[in-house]
Amino acid sequence: MNRWFPTLMCSALLYGTQAGAINVGAITSIIIPAQSVIAKEVINTVDDARLVSLKVERISSPMEGGKVIPMESKQEVMTTPSNLILPGKGKEVFRVFYAGPKDDKERYYRLVWNDNPVSEEGLSKTRKAASATTSATISTILVVTPRQEKFDYQYRDGVVYNIGNSSFRVVAFGPCKQPKTSEEKSKGCRERYYVMPGLGVHLKFVDINHQKLSVGIWHNEDYINVK
Template sequence: MKLTTLLPLLISLPISFSARAINVGEVTAMMGSDASSLAKEIINATDMARYVSVRVERISSPMAGGETIPMESKGELLSTPASMIMPGLAKENFRFFYQGPADDRERYYRLSWTDEPVTEYEQDKNNKTGQATTSAIIGTILVVAPRQQHFDYTHSGDSVTNTGNVSFRVISYGPCRDKQKESGQGCRERYYLMPGVTVKIKYTDLANKRTRIGIWHDGQYINVN
């Protein structure tokens, strides 16, 4: 199976909103096989209070075409908090807890972040309430590695194949194959490989001795060539 395009991450835009709203961090987060929880730092980049909530769905694949599928148990992946009001320019952590099967399967989840600015207004002299105005939903992916992990790969020429049961990232950097694209810093490629996926290095010059191909897995760099 060849590498396909990542699932589109901007799920919906009900009303236009400033790009300087919440920052939800990396598009794809990975929970290692020896971890049962993962924290995502959310940043409110505006000086206005924001109402932020998250909804979790299990998906068949993080790639384009991945479909929503049922959880295997009610508490398979839990988040705390489920929502909060973030003051302007604040940073907060949402933590996710995996309590699903401890088997040899990798699992994928879509995290749908709802972001709404909150305006306080005086309803009467004694009560104030929050009024949500423009809103947006931003999607990210959480990958939960198998509890029984088998990491393996093969490398042949310009191709790297994930032959194990856990995803990893492949990077390649060095002089560009197309010298017209050489900018003095060379070329750099980065790919996310699910189990069974093969990727071909496209832009770096593999014939050049300065080119390097490596794998990032569990926070460690593995030199491939």
């Protein structure tokens, strides 16, 4: 393989997020080929009721620079509910359904969560003064892997390449290449990445030549040992 795949370092996409008053869980959600729906639990972290709404946009890429592009149909991605009033300290489940094409193409969507305070009359209100419970917008990512999936990868010289048509997660741990603290010397380093089709990730912190190095891939619900 002579072609160089750009490094994709997106560990931040994998974790939970909270802004304003609500917590919407993991930033990246994935619908695998065997699924058509996912559930997203939303938690109100404050004592006041909140109006929570959800909008879905299709995007060209989940990475920085991704642009909003048209859906192929109005029913491509649907949600229920589209909005609700969440009582103080309450939680509710939003469900996101994929009913788009069943082909070999991976698709990406932005889930836009709007969180607004609710008046005693149950209506959303706007506040100009900044506070922890004013209106907030949170964006998370939905990845729909191809319904006709081809999973494939290559590992060479500390680089994991995604040569299939669906994204996967790379995890690596082992002795650090250049340990900077006593903890790194004793416990080693860990790396986590999200790798899209046609890209590769270069392990930066672990010692790729050490015999205790472990590199693996999480594909759907399966763990594949790479090294």
